[in-house]
Amino acid sequence: MLAAMTNRTLIIESQALFAKALAQMLTLDPSIQVVGDAEAITDSVVRSARPDLLLIDIDGNSIDLVESIQTARAAAPNVRVCALSMHLQPDVMQRCLNAGTDGFVVKDVTPNEFMRAVKSVAGGETYVDPRIAGRLLRRRTSNNRYPDPADLSAREVEVVRLIVAGMSNKEISASLHLSEKTIKNHVSRIFTKFNCTARTQAAVYALRSGLV
Amino acid sequence: MKSVLVGVIEPQRLFAPYLTQLLSGVGFNVVASLESVSLDVIGRNEPDVVFVDLDFVEVEPITAIRQLHGVVPSATICAYTGRTDEGWAAACSGAGANCVISKSATPSEIISGIQHALDVGAFVDDRLNGVS
Numbered sequence: 001m002l003a004a005m006t007n008r009t010l011i012i013e014s015q016a017l018f019a020k021a022l023a024q025m026l027t028l029d030p031s032i033q034v035v036g037d038a039e040a041i042t043d044s045v046v047r048s049a050r051p052d053l054l055l056i057d058i059d060g061n062s063i064d065l066v067e068s069i070q071t072a073r074a075a076a077p078n079v080r081v082c083a084l085s086m087h088l089q090p091d092v093m094q095r096c097l098n099a100g101t102d103g104f105v106v107k108d109v110t111p112n113e114f115m116r117a118v119k120s121v122a123g124g125e126t127y128v129d130p131r132i133a134g135r136l137l138r139r140r141t142s143n144n145r146y147p148d149p150a151d152l153s154a155r156e157v158e159v160v161r162l163i164v165a166g167m168s169n170k171e172i173s174a175s176l177h178l179s180e181k182t183i184k185n186h187v188s189r190i191f192t193k194f195n196c197t198a199r200t201q202a203a204v205y206a207l208r209s210g211l212v
Numbered sequence: 213m214k215s216v217l218v219g220v221i222e223p224q225r226l227f228a229p230y231l232t233q234l235l236s237g238v239g240f241n242v243v244a245s246l247e248s249v250s251l252d253v254i255g256r257n258e259p260d261v262v263f264v265d266l267d268f269v270e271v272e273p274i275t276a277i278r279q280l281h282g283v284v285p286s287a288t289i290c291a292y293t294g295r296t297d298e299g300w301a302a303a304c305s306g307a308g309a310n311c312v313i314s315k316s317a318t319p320s321e322i323i324s325g326i327q328h329a330l331d332v333g334a335f336v337d338d339r340l341n342g343v344s
Contacts, residue, residue, distance in 0.1 A: 015294065015315040017322060021230035039316075059267070059294075086224055086268050108225040108247075175272070177300050 006030070007122040010051035011037040012063075022055065022084075025111050031119065041068040046075035053122045057084045058096065059107075065099040073100070082121040090132045091157070091211070094150040103127035151193045157211060159186045164203045164212045216330065219244040219259035219287075223268040235263070238323050249276045255283040261326060266293045266304070267315070274307045281308030288329045292322075293340070301340035314339040 009032050013019035019037040026032045035049045040063050041056070054072055058065060065083070072079055082103035083096040093104045103121035105114060106129045120127040152160065155176075162172045169187065173180040187199070194205045206212045218240045222228040225247060232242045243257040244250075249269050254262060262280050266273040273293075280289050290311035291304045301312045311329035313322055314337040321337075329335035 016318045017231070017234070017315070018224075018227050020319060021227050024230065025226075107227065108223075111226065111229075114226055177274070177295075177303055178297055 006033040007052045007119075008033050008035045008050060009053045009055060009118075009122070010035055010046070010049045012039070012041055012054060012056040012068075013037055014039045014057065018057065022057075025114065026055075026118065029115055029119070032122070041072050043071055043075050046072050046079070051076060051079055053118070054079055054081045055084060055118065056081065056101070057107075058092075059084075059086050065096065065101075069100040080121050080124070082118060082127070087154070088129065088132060091150045091152075092154070093128060093132050097128070098150065104129060106131075152190065152211075156186055156190050156193070159183060160190050160202060160206045161212050163187070163190075163199050164206050215239060215241040216261060217241050217243045217257065217259040218261045218263060219246070219254050219257055221246045221249055221254075221262065221264040221269065223247045223265060223270070231263070234319050234322070240326075249279060251279055251283045254280060258284060259287055261288045261290055261311075261330065263290045263292060263326070266291050267295070274303055277304060277307040277309045288326070290326055290329065296340060301336050305334075305336065311335045312340055313337050 009026055011019050011022050011034065013022060023034045023037060026034050035051055038045045041054070069081055072081065081101045082105060083101040084105050084107060085092055086107045088106050088108070096104050103117060103126060105117045105127065109117070117127045158176060159172055162175060167175065169180050169183045173183045190202055194202050196202050196205060218235050220228065220231055220235065220242055222231050222245070228245055228247070232245050235242050240261070243259055244253050246253060249264070249271055262284060264276060264280065266276065269276045277289055277291060288311050289309045290313060291309035292313050292315065293300070293304065294315040296314070304312045310333060311326060312335070313325045316339055317325065317337060325335045325337060
């Protein structure tokens with residue numbers, strides 16, 4: 001008799017408590033074998049864990065998702081990747097899919113739905129949260145004359161929203177508890193990505209592209 | 213001995229049950245498990261500790277701390293945060309969080325941090341102290 005196939009799953013989670021929570025949920029399913037957890041994807045982590053599935057919590061994580069997935073697939077070419085996020089936003093999901101993930105799960109789902117999503121991705125299917133899939137498809141079919149907000153990082157999105165609210169760099173700095181220099185760097189990167197040179201232009205782009 | 217009443221604010225629905233399980237498992241009495249900063253519920257339950265995941269609350273985090281502190285001034289407000297930027301822990305403390313715990317903390321470190329805050333009145337995770 002053949003042994004039942006199990007999916008070796010590696011959890012990438014910067015929050016130690018939630019890494020344990022995910023492991024506890026996943027191990028309830030006999031088809032999933034949690035082979036470890038780590039705060040970031042490195043070549044050595046992936047090579048030693050030999051995962052079939054990577055489950056990555058992208059929130060509060062400063063990892064470069066594109067680079068991380070490239071690293072993972074260089075070490076484990078067939079690995080499936082499922083991103084986990086708190087953000088029920090098409091832009092965030094799009095960023096994940098562009099980076100090469102096979103699934104995108106929002107953290108407000110029930111444990112049962114979470115397990116269904118994880119098993120779908122592990123089984124070779126693509127899973128995206130059905131609530132945002134439709135919005136994404138609608139956006140893709142419309143002509144987008146404006147810069148793609150999916151190019152912005154989560155922090156840049158926060159900053160551009162405060163620009164739209166009319167805040168100065170100093171005010172944004174106080175609101176986000178970051179230095180003014182950091183805010184200036186974010187604004188500069190937003191300008192580059194939006195191909196503009198003024199805050200008003202950035203605000204208009206953000207509004208028209210549906211970011212705000 | 214009176215059990216410690218805890219209110220949990222964790223918007224990540226997937227993780228909230230685990231957090232409750234962790235706190236209950238060491239004898240805390242979780243009297244409210246909320247996905248948002250529901251001040252009326254917190255005020256009604258009068259918890260000794262409010263454990264709030266600051267990274268995902270729907271209001272500005274410092275405002276959330278101030279509001280919670282205002283509603284239950286004698287409670288230990290425990291800010292659970294993934295932010296490590298300069299001055300952040302101090303800002304949380306200044307707003308009324310007498311316990312600030314990093315999301316890098318292990319489950320046992322979380323419990324000992326809360327207990328420390330209850331025992332001596334304040335706790336700031338060393339990982340955050342270094343940058344505040």
